[in-house]
Amino acid sequence: xxxxxxxxxxxxxxxxxxxxxxxxxxxxxxxxxxxxxxxxxxxxxxxxxxxxxxxxxxxxxxxxxxxxxxxxxxxxxxxxxxxxxxxxxxxxxxxxxxxxxxxxxxxxxxxxxxxxxxxxxxxxxxxxxxxxxxxxxxxxxxxxxxxxxxxxxxxxxxxxxxxxxxxxxxxxxxxxxxxxxxxxxxxxxxxxxxxxxxxxxxxxxxxxxxxxxxxxxxxxxxxxxxxxxxxxxxxxxxxxxxxxxxxxxxxxx
Numbered sequence: 001x002x003x004x005x006x007x008x009x010x011x012x013x014x015x016x017x018x019x020x021x022x023x024x025x026x027x028x029x030x031x032x033x034x035x036x037x038x039x040x041x042x043x044x045x046x047x048x049x050x051x052x053x054x055x056x057x058x059x060x061x062x063x064x065x066x067x068x069x070x071x072x073x074x075x076x077x078x079x080x081x082x083x084x085x086x087x088x089x090x091x092x093x094x095x096x097x098x099x100x101x102x103x104x105x106x107x108x109x110x111x112x113x114x115x116x117x118x119x120x121x122x123x124x125x126x127x128x129x130x131x132x133x134x135x136x137x138x139x140x141x142x143x144x145x146x147x148x149x150x151x152x153x154x155x156x157x158x159x160x161x162x163x164x165x166x167x168x169x170x171x172x173x174x175x176x177x178x179x180x181x182x183x184x185x186x187x188x189x190x191x192x193x194x195x196x197x198x199x200x201x202x203x204x205x206x207x208x209x210x211x212x213x214x215x216x217x218x219x220x221x222x223x224x225x226x227x228x229x230x231x232x233x234x235x236x237x238x239x240x241x242x243x244x245x246x247x248x249x250x251x252x253x
Contacts, residue, residue, distance in 0.1 A: 001137050001232055004029030007075040008232075009068070011058055011085035011119055014041030016194035017144065018084030020221035021228050022049050025082075028229060033071045035064075035085065035119070058085050058115030068122040077130060081123040082142045082228055086112045088159045088196060105158040112162035113169075116143055120173065120184075128180050138181040140232050143170060145188040147243060151250035163188070167241050174239030183238040185231045190245025192219035212246035219244065 008025050012018035013034035019041075022032045026049035034049075035056040036042035046053035052074060054067040072078050089104045120141055127139035145163040152160030166186060174184035191197070191208050197218065209217040227244055231237050 001079065001140060001235065002029075003229065003232055005031075006079040007031045007033070007071065007077050008080040008082065009033045009035055009071060009078065009119070009123060010082045011035040011056075011115075013084065014038045014045050016084065016196075017189070017192065017221050017224045018082070019045045020225040021082050021084060022046075022051065024222065024225035024229050025049075025232075026051065030080075031075045033067075033075065035067060058119050059110050061118060064118050064122050068119075068126050072126050072129070078123060078126040078139065079130075080127075080140045080142070080232060081119060083116045083119060083144050085115055085119075086144060086162075088156075090155045091158070092155050093157055100157065105161075108158040109162050109165070112159075113165045116166055117169065124177055124180070124182055127182055132181065134181075136181050137183070137235060139183075141173070141177070141182060141184045142228050142231055143184070143186040145186050145241060147188055147190045147245050147248065147250060149188060150243075151248075153250050154253045170241055171239045178238070183231075183235070185237055185239070186241040187224060187227055187231075188241055188243045188245070189224055190219055190243070190248045192221060192224065194221065211251075212248045215246055217246075219246065 008030050010018045010022045013022045014036035022045055026032050032049045032051035034042045034046045034053045039055050042053045056063050056067045089108050091100050093100045130138045143166050145166040148156050148160045149163035149167045170186045
């Protein structure tokens with residue numbers, strides 16, 4: 001599917017992987033809708049890509065339904081969604097003073113798994129309203145997992161569980177939506193320069209980058225965006241998870 005003149009939603013589009021993807025898709029000729037809880041950052045990116053900003057909590061059914069409806073009404077349809085909204089928490093199952101917080105575990109799954117599924121179901125519903133002939137490609141869904149789905153480290157039980165669920169959702173949703181001409185893919189990034197990593201010291205970030213076999217550095221969000229664009233434009237990519245990690249395999253800690 002060519003991105004020119006297509007309409008794409010990017011969740012978490014106000015920063016990091018989402019902002020880079022929104023920019024790359026805009027440069028390819030797409031109209032971009034930014035879904036983000038951070039209004040300040042989201043509006044800045046939306047202005048930069050001449051798109052629309054929607055202050056959306058991806059776990060909120062009514063808010064997502066309304067926002068997707070507004071996208072289709074204001075931008076003239078919907079042809080894709082890239083899921084970059086997500087959170088993480090670092091905590092051991094057995095902490096020094098208490099077990100892992102159940103609320104924290106549930107929150108990570110709510111945002112990363114339920115939020116992804118919530119947006120996918122409403123976005124794919126909107127894509128299906130396109131009266132294109134049978135066999136025509138109606139749209140593309142790109143989910144974001146993580147290498148933590150495969151190489152989860154100590155302290156990543158919640159995050160790894162959420163990203164593993166996204167990996168597991170990929171094929172069944174792709175199989176179902178194939179009948180409607182909608183492809184579903186998942187990108188599993190390694191260690192990328194995102195606001196989450198920005199909280200770490202320069203020394204720690206350099207150490208993390210050095211663990212990547214090649215190129216031995218942190219990933220650039222624009223490299224995620226390049227892969228997302230290729231997925232959209234390559235019609236044979238469907239129902240698969242692609243690791244984007246420089247060949248890193250995470251150590252236990």
